[in-house]
Amino acid sequence: MNRNLLTILLLIGYTYLIFNFLxxxxxxxxxxxxxxxxxxxxxxxLAKAKSKKLNKNTHFLDEVQLVLEKSYSTIMYILNIALVISFISFLTGFIYLREEYPQFILYSIVLLLMTFYYIKLFYEDKHNIIYMNKKNVNFNNSELECQLQLDDGEKNVLLKQLVNFYKSTIILMFITEITLMFYSIISSNYQTVSMVLIAIVIFISSSLLITTNVYTNHN
Structure with a gap:
């Protein structure tokens, strides 16, 4: 899909939400x-607006490079928050509003898919630009130590373990959230507080995953 068209659709949706809400x-x-x-x-x-400020032609100054890397991390954090919020909205909305306002579930699903799309799009567009002189670490590579080229071998193992732990935690928490959603519907014993707390764990884990990946790229 054309990115300008997608932006226009986002703005139309934004205007519609405000109008309908009021x-x-x-x-x-x-x-x-x-x-x-x-x-x-x-x-x-907000993340899309910030991403436009990243300038490809200012990559070679150290001061600017640091700013670009911080901006990259900030945008990833913003999209991460948007993803968690839309996920909470979908789960809890499905429990409480699926019969009265089914359109809310549709809104949440669309936003969830859009957030995933923008995270993928932003990563593909900007990651290699921001870190063009640094290796993108593939933790599935059997020769991870050679790829990272760090002096301390224990640091290599630690980074690999951290990333694997964060990824596993996020996947398990998403599965747990879905399970709690269906349990709440079937049993009428709503687990809203638990779902929100688990979503917070997802946010923390995914944020730490972003931080760890950024730190790895610095090496």
Whole structure:
């Protein structure tokens, strides 16, 4: 899809959410979930705006390089927050609003997919530019130590273990969230607090994963 067209669709969706939120009559619970979708979309737009400020032609100055790397990390964190919020909105909305306001579930699914898309798009576009002089570490490579080229072998092992731990934790937490969602629906014993707490764990783990990958690229 053309990126400019996608941006236009994002802005149209953003305007629609604001208009509908201000004009339609919803219950407090519905407005909370509506606000979650609104926040998620706002973060996606903020990340997209920040990504345009990354300049390919200023890569060779050390001071600018540091700024670019910090900007890259910031945008990844913003998209990470948007992903977690839209995921919470989808799960809890499916539990509470699937019959009364099924469109909210659709909004959350669309935002969830869009966030995944932008994370992938931003990574593919900017990662090699920001770190063009640094090796992209493939932790599936059997010769990881040679790839990282660090003096301390224990640091290599630690980085590999951290990344694998964060990835495993995130996957398990996502599966747990989905399981709790269906359990809440089937048993009518809603696990909202647990789901929110697990989502926080997902956010922390994914943020640490971003930090670890950025640190690895510095080496």
């Amino acid at each position: 004009t339609a009559e919803y219950s407090l619970t519905s407005r909370i979930f509506y606000a979650l979708n609104f926040i998620s979309l706002s973060l996606i737009l």
